Structure formats: structure tokens, C-alpha cells
Amino acid sequence: MNMLQTLFPNIDDWGEIGRACIDTLLMLGGSLALTILIGLPLGVLLYLTGKGQLRPMPKLYAITSLLVNILRSVPFIILMIVLMPVTYFLVGTKLGIRGAIPPLVIGAAPFFARLVETALREVQQGVIEASQAMGASLWQIVRHVLLPEARGGLFAGVTVTAIALVGYTAMGGAIGSGGLGDLAYRYGYLSYKSDYMLVTVALLVVLVQLLQMLGDRIVTRYKRR
Amino acid sequence: MIRFVDVHKSYRVDGRDIPALQPFSLDIADGEVFGIIGLSGAGKSTLIRLINLLERPSGGVIFVGDTEMTTLAEPALRAQRRRIGMIFQHFNLLASQTVADNVAFPMRLAGERNAAVLRTRVNELLARVGLTVHADKYPSQLSGGQKQRVGIARALANRPSILLCDEATSALDPQTTASVLELLAEINRELKLTIVLITHEMDVVRRVCDRVAVLDAGMIVEHGAVADVFLHPQHATTRRFVNEALPEEAASELAPFAQVPGRILRLSFRGDTTLTPALGRVARETGIDFNILAGRIDRIKDLPYGQLTLAMQGAGVDAALAALREAGIEIEELSR
Numbered sequence: 217m218n219m220l221q222t223l224f225p226n227i228d229d230w231g232e233i234g235r236a237c238i239d240t241l242l243m244l245g246g247s248l249a250l251t252i253l254i255g256l257p258l259g260v261l262l263y264l265t266g267k268g269q270l271r272p273m274p275k276l277y278a279i280t281s282l283l284v285n286i287l288r289s290v291p292f293i294i295l296m297i298v299l300m301p302v303t304y305f306l307v308g309t310k311l312g313i314r315g316a317i318p319p320l321v322i323g324a325a326p327f328f329a330r331l332v333e334t335a336l337r338e339v340q341q342g343v344i345e346a347s348q349a350m351g352a353s354l355w356q357i358v359r360h361v362l363l364p365e366a367r368g369g370l371f372a373g374v375t376v377t378a379i380a381l382v383g384y385t386a387m388g389g390a391i392g393s394g395g396l397g398d399l400a401y402r403y404g405y406l407s408y409k410s411d412y413m414l415v416t417v418a419l420l421v422v423l424v425q426l427l428q429m430l431g432d433r434i435v436t437r438y439k440r441r
Numbered sequence: 442m443i444r445f446v447d448v449h450k451s452y453r454v455d456g457r458d459i460p461a462l463q464p465f466s467l468d469i470a471d472g473e474v475f476g477i478i479g480l481s482g483a484g485k486s487t488l489i490r491l492i493n494l495l496e497r498p499s500g501g502v503i504f505v506g507d508t509e510m511t512t513l514a515e516p517a518l519r520a521q522r523r524r525i526g527m528i529f530q531h532f533n534l535l536a537s538q539t540v541a542d543n544v545a546f547p548m549r550l551a552g553e554r555n556a557a558v559l560r561t562r563v564n565e566l567l568a569r570v571g572l573t574v575h576a577d578k579y580p581s582q583l584s585g586g587q588k589q590r591v592g593i594a595r596a597l598a599n600r601p602s603i604l605l606c607d608e609a610t611s612a613l614d615p616q617t618t619a620s621v622l623e624l625l626a627e628i629n630r631e632l633k634l635t636i637v638l639i640t641h642e643m644d645v646v647r648r649v650c651d652r653v654a655v656l657d658a659g660m661i662v663e664h665g666a667v668a669d670v671f672l673h674p675q676h677a678t679t680r681r682f683v684n685e686a687l688p689e690e691a692a693s694e695l696a697p698f699a700q701v702p703g704r705i706l707r708l709s710f711r712g713d714t715t716l717t718p719a720l721g722r723v724a725r726e727t728g729i730d731f732n733i734l735a736g737r738i739d740r741i742k743d744l745p746y747g748q749l750t751l752a753m754q755g756a757g758v759d760a761a762l763a764a765l766r767e768a769g770i771e772i773e774e775l776s777r
Binding site: 352 | 493495518519520521522523525527529531533534535536537538546547549550551595599605
């Protein structure tokens with residue numbers, strides 16, 4: 217304890233860092249789940265309606281694609297501010313974990329949807345044709361061919377999205393969403409307590425590293441070619 | 442019976458119609474092995490895909506049995522497709538599923554949920570294609586020939602009446618090709634399945650097909666019994682395919698027989714006549730002399746055949762030819 221005090225003289229409440237860690241994990245978990253829930257169908261829609269795909273619908277594709285691109289091109293910090301009324305309408309607050317989740321999901325779902333679209337495009341055209349020849353319906357092709365065949369790419373997409381979300385949650389700290397980013401911003405930046413900065417950054421690095429390792433493991437397990 | 446009536450197909454590319462198949466009519470009988478041979482780009486992939494409507498015709502009607510395929514609504518079409526198996530050049534297996542699950546896949550698509558029923562049928566099919574020990578492997582762990590056998594087992598899962606083979610042996614080495622063709626022939630014999638196959642190799646047609654259509658630039662230029670087309674090719678494209686299968690014949694066609702005395706004749710023996718000593722007998726009886734310039738004896742599917750190019754001389758040549766025709770041997774006089 218003494219050593220910790222020497223190394224990090226400004227940190228008097230380690231419990232606060234622990235709570236911030238948990239907050240970050242909660243924001244990450246909640247937003248990742250919702251991002252997948254929204255982004256996966258959106259990605260499937262983008263894939264199916266694309267040119268030369270199973271249900272080409274140029275107009276629907278163009279609109280969805282434009283919407284996705286708009287949401288992706290707004291920097292997350294701006295997106296959060298712009299979305300504040302929407303956030304308030306959805307969850308009744310602009311602050312804390314709850315206030316952070318809507319912008320996180322709205323920021324990450326379009327990103328994940330693109331990754332899903334790309335992963336699905338990697339599925340061999342011949343396999344899809346074979347299942348059509350076997351009399352598979354569109355839903356059966358999506359459920360039993362596209363998603364299982366693309367699962368390596370899909371898990372890779374989830375990993376990349378989760379890591380992007382860690383970055384987003386940290387940014388959320390700037391406007392009062394809590395978590396590690398909030399600590400780093402308030403103590404590390406605004407109060408010049410650079411030991412706070414160091415610890416939170418280290419924790420974020422460890423978190424990202426763990427996510428990447430976990431993701432890589434799952435991808436290797438499912439990539440059977 | 443598969444019946445095409447005035448069917449044609451063109452693709453729309455950059456606002457222009459590019460014809461892929463010229464109008465054609467064709468009947469494929471129940472239980473036969475029908476080959477479609479053509480160079481790449483001739484339209485054979487399109488033609489075979491018209492049967493299960495993976496490609497829609499631009500005009501004409503297609504019957505499979507009594508069902509007019511072109512007018513079917515989506516659910517009825519899917520039901521029909523389950524009655525038509527298909528195998529592919531690149532196998533198109535699900536990489537994420539085991540061999541057993543790949544074979545069970547079409548049955549699951551058709552709504553079969555009973556695990557015991559699925560297992561029994563999968564075992565039966567894997568035994569038929571000789572892959573029982575590989576049931577729990579993944580496609581990536583198999584050789585090309587084994588993958589195609591999985592493809593065949595999968596295509597047979599829903600007990601189809603028709604099997605479509607899309608260049609099924611083109612990615613395989615010669616030995617594997619032979620064993621896969623043997624399996625197809627066996628399936629045709631034992632299950633009375635109609636097989637339609639497309640290929641660019643005349644040898645594939647010779648080994649397994651009953652009838653063949655030759656496709657050249659979107660047109661069926663010749664069709665008929667394999668023995669007829671093979672022994673007496675009419676169209677230039679057909680001749681090219683036949684000559685590829687019989688390189689020595691090709692050489693003889695080109696060889697200058699100017700130096701050889703006598704009349705140059707090509708004799709074709711089919712079936713039983715191949716096995717009778719007709720040539721020797723006729724030569725003795727008519728006192729002619731003959732000199733064999735080129736020849737081959739082989740099988741077309743189960744039919745033994747022989748084809749000899751001869752130079753024949755002597756007073757009795759006409760009588761000899763008559764006697765040979767009498768014995769059921771086909772004779773062509775080759776111009777020089």
C-alpha cells in the first residue's frame with residue numbers, strides 16, 4: 217500500500233477506480249449486446265439488398281447505406297452531443313451508464329453492420345447457389361448458410377466493434393457518462409493528476425488486449441477452411 | 442422426363458441483350474444419362490441451371506415430369522427443387538459443418554427434425570458413397586474426390602428423381618474422375634435416376650452417357666445417342682471433341698494417305714460385331730487385301746466398339762464392303 221502511495225500520490229480512493237472499471241464494463245457489455253442485436257440484421261439487410269445479391273433492391277440499399285455512412289462519418293464525441301435529446305427521450309437521462317448506451321449503440325451499430333456485410337460477402341457464392349438448388353428459402357439461407365459460414369468473420373467483427381466501443385466509452389467520460397474515461401478526463405486532464413491518467417490508460421490497454429485475445433481465440437476456433 | 446420447348450436465354454448487360462442460348466427444344470428421358478458437352482462459354486452452365494430454374498429462361502417452357510417449372514410460385518418451386526439433386530465442380534459444401542451434417546442439410550431444409558431418421562439416412566448415404574469413416578470430419582479435411590462424394594450423398598438425400606452434375610469431375614484428377622463417374626453410373630443403374638451432366642471432356646460423355654447434346658456458342662449443333670455422335674460426328678465442334686478423346690484417330694485423319702495404295706475406309710464396329718471375326722472372314726472369302734492404318738477398340742458406356750481405318754485393295758473390294766455391311770459394320774469412305 218505504501219508503495220502504491222509513493223507511486224501514485226494523488227490516488228486516495230482505489231475503490232473509485234474499481235467502480236469506474238465496472239462502469240466501463242457495464243457500458244461495454246450493454247452497448248455491445250444492443251449493437252449486435254441491431255447491427256447484425258442491418259448488416260444482413262445491406263448484404264441481401266446489395267447489387268447482384270439474393271434480393272437486390274437498389275433504392276433500399278442506397279438509403280440504408282447512406283444512413284450507415286452518415287452515422288459513421290460523425291465523430292463519436294459530436295454524435296453523443298447531437299443525440300442528447302434522443303438519448304433523453306429513450307432512457308430518461310443524458311448521464312451515467314444509461315445515458316451512454318444509446319449513443320454508443322447508435323455510433324457502433326452502423327460500423328458493425330458494415331463489418332457484417334463484408335463478412336457475409338466472403339461466403340462463397342457457390343455454397344449459396346447449392347442451397348438454393350436444395351430448395352432453401354431466403355430465411356433458411358441466412359440462418360443456416362450465411363451466418364454459420366461467415367461466423368469466423370462475424371466474430372472478428374464483434375471483436376473490432378468491442379474494441380471501438382471501449383474507445384467510445386472513454387470518450388463518453390467527457391460528457392458525464394462515468395467509467396474509466398470519465399476518471400481520466402476529470403482527474404487526469406482537468407485536475408492535472410497524471411497518475412490517474414496513467415492508471416486508467418493502463419487499465420484500458422489491458423481491457424483492449426484481453427478483448428483482442430478472446431476474439432482471436434474464438435475466430436481461430438470457428439475458421440475451418 | 443425433362444422437356445425444353447422453344448427455350449432461349451439472354452442476359453441483359455449494360456442495356457443490351459446478350460444471347461446465351463439460342464432457341465432450342467430438347468427431351469431428356471427418365472432414367473437416362475444425358476450429357477451436354479461444350480467449350481467454356483458455350484452456354485452449358487446456363488442450360489443445366491434452367492432445369493431447376495437457378496436460371497430463368499427468357500422465353501419458352503420447361504417441363505420436369507408434368508410440372509411446368511417456369512410458372513411455379515416460389516414455395517412450389519422450392520418443393521420441386523428438393524426433387525432435383527445437384528452437384529458442382531467446386532463441391533460447394535458447407536465448410537462450417539461436418540460431412541454428416543452436410544449430407545443431412547437438405548433433409549433439414551425440407552423440415553425433417555427426427556434425429557434418428559436423419560442419422561439412419563445419412564449413414565445409408567455415406568455407405569453408398571464409401572465415406573462412412575469420414576462422417577465426423579470437416580470438408581477441409583477431405584480430398585477433392587471425397588468432397589465430391591459428399592456432394593453426391595447430399596444431392597441424393599431427399600431421394601430426387603433427377604441429378605444435375607455441373608462439371609462434377611472437372612476439378613478432379615483422372616483416377617478420381619474415373620471413380621466418381623463409376624459411382625454416378627452405379628447410382629443411375631440402381632436408383633433409376635435421370636442424370637444430366639455438363640462437361641467439356643468427351644471422355645466423360647463416352648464413359649457414362651447414353652445420349653449427348655453438343656453445344657457450340659449457345660446452339661445445340663448435334664445431339665443423339667453417344668455411339669452415333671461419337672463414331673460419326675457431323676459438326677466441326679463435335680469432331681474436335683471426339684478427336685480430343687481419340688488422339689490417335691485425329692492423327693490418322695490428318696496423315697497423308699496419298700502414298701498408301703487402295704481405298705481408304707473407316708470401319709465402325711458396335712456391340713456384338715466388335716467381337717466377331719468379320720473382317721478376316723470377309724477378306725478370305727473375297728480375296729481382298731487390307732492394311733490397318735489406325736484403330737482403336739474401347740467401350741462407349743457399356744457398349745464395346747471398334748473403329749479401324751483401313752486401306753483395302755483387290756478386285757473384290759465392293760463385294761467385301763457389301764459383306765461387311767451385311768455383318769452390321771458401318772463403313773465410311775475417307776476422301777483423300
